[in-house]
Amino acid sequence: MKVGGFGAGLALRDQPDEQELKNRLHRYLIDAIEEDGVEVLDWVRPAVLEYVGDKVARFVSGYQLALTRHDLDRLTEDLVDELVGLGPLQCLLADPTVSEILVNGPRRIVVERGGRLYETDRQFVDDAHVMRVIERILAPLGRRLDEASPMVDGRTPDGSRVNAIIPPVALDGPCLSIRKFPDEQLKATDLVAHHTMNDEMLGFLRASVSRRANILVSGGTSTGKTTLLNVLSGFVGQDERVVTIEDTAELRLDHGHVVRMETRPPNVEGYGEVSARDLVRNALRMRPDRIILGEVRGDEVVDMMQAMNTGHDGSMSTVHANSARDALLRMEMLFGMAGRQIAEATVRQMIVAAVDLVVQLGRLPNGRRYVSEISELAAVRDGQYVMSVLFEFDRERQAFVHQDAPVTGSKLRGHW
Incomplete structure (x- = not known):
């Protein structure tokens, strides 16, 4: 039956719940748009709001529903989001x-x-x-x-x-x-203000990038690896050519000479894939001063380590791991997955020659992200990595601690 001139398929209870009302209104709007022959997708949002608001008011009046002006406005906004946006x-x-x-x-x-x-x-x-x-x-x-x-x-x-x-x-x-991609990228000073690190650690990392240390940023999911990588990249000299490689481009470098590349998945037929390894190899032909790999997660580790060992000092990447030492073991595992028949001792020597610093990130129960450790990778001794913890976060004292004495054989002794 029709109520107030509205379609028979829209019969409502005396006072429908919010979700039912939205569903009925959505159907009514679609019918109205087709009847009016309008292309609301081509309109600017204020025009869509006006059109939808008029339809909502007519609908509510026709069914004599008890809704406040606030309810009407909210319904209108939600329905516009459904029509031209991403709904809820x-x-x-x-x-x-x-x-x-x-x-x-x-x-x-x-x-x-x-x-x-x-x-x-x-x-x-x-x-x-x-x-x-x-x-x-x-x-x-x-x-x-x-x-x-x-x-x-x-x-x-x-x-x-x-x-x-x-x-x-x-x-x-x-x-x-x-x-979400933030409207404003966090700056180095923001990391200090948010207690992600202290001024001394920031100064050390700035000097490390300036002096072309190869840096591996490690951490779990959502610990801020990409954010820190973006900040570190901002310390690269403006006269250097930087090539970035990511699966999903998130880095926004405030730098005048950046070439950004992004991997591509295969098409429907299974062809056309461009892998991170393809892009790392191509980057080496582009005369980069530094290569920044958003995340090392597969066989591109081989080419990235070789690049760091062959004249591309100051390169950076991230890896998923729960500690600095675990990050190195993760790199070893990726070497093995690459299918290269390389002895474990040789792999460790390659990693030590390539990586200077591991910056480990963590996240506290309250959501705060922080640098839990900055370690130098100094050498391999008796088949084991020799690492020197330069800075660490003392969770009992809730304070960052600077360790003064690097290990014997430090590759960076005297540089900082």
């Missing part, structure tokens, strides 16, 4: 305090603020709704996501990093992770 994620993407958005199926959206995770009251309608938003994100990226290819990584035009995974791999429905 739109306001989270616009929130500068949110650094990461995690969608675990349609009913659970979690955000990271200040290094800590918080539940939100935002929800999708169902799995299909999540899929529509994922497809809207991926459409400009030209990335494929279906049962045959149920995982995808990408980078949005603003630089945010996106990962999506769907059934059958995701058992509880489509999942989406968005690591």
Whole structure:
């Protein structure tokens, strides 16, 4: 039956809940847009808000629903987000305090603020709704996501990093992770202000980059490895040619001579892949003074270590590991995965010759990210790495400590 001139398929309870009201309004809007023959996707947001606001007001009046002006405005904003934005994620993407958005199926959206995770009251309608938003994100990226290819990584035009995974791999429905790209990149002084390190450590790292130490930044997920790498890259001299290589471009170097490269996954037919190793090899033909590899995670480790050993001092990369020593063992493991038949002792000598410093990052329970250790890799002795801890974070005292005495055989003795 019709109510107030509205379609028969829109019958409502006396006072529908918010989600039902949004669903009904969304259907009503789609019908109205088709009937009016308008292209709201081509309009600027204020025009869409005006159009949708008028339709919402007519709908609510026709059904004589008891809604306040605030409710009407919020409904209008949400519906505009559905039509031309990313639905329940739109306001989270616009929130500068949110650094990461995690969608675990349609009913659970979690955000990271200040290094800590918080539940939100935002929800999708169902799995299909999540899929529509994922497809809207991926459409400009030209990335494929279906049962045959149920995982995808990408980078949005603003630089945010996106990962999506769907059934059958995701058992509880489509999942989406968005690591937002900050409007303003953190500066070196911000790291001191946020107690990520102290002034002495910052000065040491600045001098290390200036004197062309090869630096490996290590840490777990979301400990700030890319942020620190970006800060360290800012200490490179403006007269040097820098080549950056990333799976998903996140580095923003304030530097006048940077060549940025990004890997490419294979196409639908399985062809056209450009790996990090391909790009490292190509970078060596581009006359770089320094190579910055966003993360070493595969067989590109061989070429990166060779580059650091053959005239590209001052290069940098990151690796996932829980301690400075574990970072070196991770590098060894990657050497083995590269399929090279190289003796363990030789691999360790190559790593020692290539890496000067390991900067280890951690994160405290309150979300604070910090430099837990800066260690020099000095030598291999009796088949074991000889490391000198130059700075470390004392968790009992909640203070950074400077160790004065480098080990015998230090490659950097007298330089700092």
